[in-house]
Amino acid sequence: LLTDYAWPDDSVERSVIEEAGHTLVTGPADPASAEAIEELVAEHRPAGILTCWAPVSATAIGASPDLRIVARLGVGLDNIAVDTATERGVWVTNVPDYCVEEVSDHAVGMVLAWTRGLAKSDREVRAGRWDPAGARLRRLSTLTCGVVGYGRIGRATVGKLGAFGCRILAHDPYPPKDAPGAEMVGLEELLRRSDVVILHVPLTPGTHHIIGTEQLALMPPGGLLVNVSRGGLVDTDAVIKALDSGHLDGAAFDVLETEPHVPAGLLEQPGALLTPHIAFSSDASVTELRRRAAEEVVRTLAG
């Protein structure tokens, strides 16, 4: 049972599931309510559930005696009653690494958009201003970039930034034995030395507002903060104040604490570059996500 699909059709999931000899039933296109999913599960009694955003509640999990797996099309599992699934011996799977390339590309793209003034210049030209002398641009190879979180995506970003010849610092509470291309340092040192700070950290109670007033004050004046991880990592009001004062020159955010609401104080900032939580997305990553989630179902049903 595919509970919901945000894509134009269910062809990728269908080909994987049907090739293995199973039947795919597709639910509503929009993220459905918990009750709607519970009814669907009770009606079809599936052996596997594929879900993107639709909630798979404890009731839904209990509604199919044949259920063996709930596969999430994505990374996080917060829309699935994992405890109930575990108690009942139902597997819960995710696809943790389908978009490493895309998110690291997005981060590097945001850095280049800032050093080369791409978004700002585009806005000015469209507004009828042709002012090459007014642009404040930078040579990336003279800058220091600090990557906070040296996991799958952080490593990929470090690797890509290496091609630009900048100095690269990285911070992770579990530093690896070797970090090719990066100097591993503490968070405070990273902040003090980095013109560009890029966040690749998961949001946990320990990382909530990991960047706030104090941390921004440590950064050299005129820098850039990039957040492509989770909005809650950053104290948005502190960033708006730092942009207002000019201490921070740029803030490039793919995620916001309040998404989909964008605070007016951020929209007014010429130094803000905002994208609507799309860093994960490309044709390739979405196809890979759908295929691999369906393969988890097939693998589990095959025992």
Ligand code: NAD
């Ligand atoms: P990962 O688990 O491979 O790496 C995360 C790293 O952060 C780990 O090495 C961990 O030790 C480190 N870390 C934990 N706490 C830290 C701290 N306080 N300071 C520094 N480092 C810390 O995860 P990943 O696949 O690299 O993904 C990173 C994050 O990117 C995810 O948690 C998710 O929030 C975000 N993400 C965003 C999008 C998007 O579309 N914008 C898509 C995918 C992932």
